[in-house]
Amino acid sequence: MSSLRSVRSGILALVLAGACLLGADFSRPDPASFALGKTTEEEIRQRFGAPDGEATGLVGDKSVGVLRYTYSAMAGDLVAARAMVYMFNAGRLVGFDYSSSFAADQTTFDETAVKRIERGQTTRAETQALLGKPTGQFIYPSTYAPVPGRHADIYSYSRTERSSAGGTLDQVSRVLALVFDERDVVVETSLVTTSTARPLP
Numbered sequence: 001m002s003s004l005r006s007v008r009s010g011i012l013a014l015v016l017a018g019a020c021l022l023g024a025d026f027s028r029p030d031p032a033s034f035a036l037g038k039t040t041e042e043e044i045r046q047r048f049g050a051p052d053g054e055a056t057g058l059v060g061d062k063s064v065g066v067l068r069y070t071y072s073a074m075a076g077d078l079v080a081a082r083a084m085v086y087m088f089n090a091g092r093l094v095g096f097d098y099s100s101s102f103a104a105d106q107t108t109f110d111e112t113a114v115k116r117i118e119r120g121q122t123t124r125a126e127t128q129a130l131l132g133k134p135t136g137q138f139i140y141p142s143t144y145a146p147v148p149g150r151h152a153d154i155y156s157y158s159r160t161e162r163s164s165a166g167g168t169l170d171q172v173s174r175v176l177a178l179v180f181d182e183r184d185v186v187v188e189t190s191l192v193t194t195s196t197a198r199p200l201p
Contacts (some may be wrong), residue, residue, distance in 0.1 A: 022060075024049070026082065028098055028105050029108045039093040041065065044086050062141035064089050073102075077137075079160040079169060087142050095144065097136025099156040108136045109155040115188055116178060124153065124184040125175045131155055144177050150187070152179045168197045 026048065045051070045066060051067040058064070065088045072081040082104045085118035087095035099107050113130040116122075137166035138144040145165070158173035172195050179188035 006037065016059075024067065028082070028100065028124075029084070031050075031133075034093060034096060036095070036137060036146055041067070041088045041091050041093070044093065048084070057143075059089075059141040059143060059146050062089050064090065064094065064142065077162040079162075081158065081160060083158075085136070087138065089141050094140070095136065095138030095142040095152075097138075097154045097156055099135055099158060101157065101159050107155070107157045107176075109157060109176065111174065111176075111191065116190055117178065117189055119186050119189065122186045124178075124180050124186075127153065127178055127186065134178075144178065149182045150179055152177055154178075163197065168199055171196045171198070 011050075052070045053065040053068040055068075056063065057066075057183060067086045067088075070081065070082040071083075072079050077100075078115055079098075082100045082105075083098070085095075085097045086093060101107075109131050117127055134153035134157050136152065138152040140146070140148050140150060142152075144154060149167060155176040155178075156174065158171055160169050160171040162168075163170050172193065175190075175192045175194075177190040177192075178186055179190075181187050
């Protein structure tokens with residue numbers, strides 16, 4: 001089992017890996033079709049089939065598991081990709097996220113709006129007015145909500161393209177995590193930008 005930091009890094013790695021996998025195509029699921037704390041891992045597996053990747057870890061003393069589903073397609077120098085991530089504790093869903101760089105459902109967000117979010121003051125309703133609906137949600141115990149009573153909204157996006165030299169695939173991924181307390185007020189913000197270069201297969 002790995003630490004909280006390792007599990008969070010593992011989730012990012014699972015999403016990033018999607019750019020180099022074809023997988024089976026899927027559409028963005030309706031978040032209302034999931035019930036955090038109730039939907040089971042078996043229900044996700046039955047709905048979406050076998051995942052493209054899995055990981056396990058610890059959040060405090062709680063064991064968590066992660067399933068990843070990916071699909072990608074080459075279009076000229078761009079690699080459009082979709083990725084879904086589901087996290088479970090004791091077989092129950094405690095978090096999910098979806099990202100896409102396909103034009104039909106891309107999950108870009110306004111990074112400049114993050115500067116207008118104030119810890120201890122901005123509410124969840126206000127963050128959604130600034131950024132729109134989140135791509136993911138997490139509750140305790142999960143990597144983005146490791147403290148009881150906290151919950152998190154996630155905004156994620158990645159873009160992959162062939163380098164000008166043509167030998168690598170260059171990817172930039174951005175993940176914004178907003179953590180809320182029991183009053184739905186922001187208590188933590190985190191914006192992580194990751195850049196990678198991978199040799200063409």
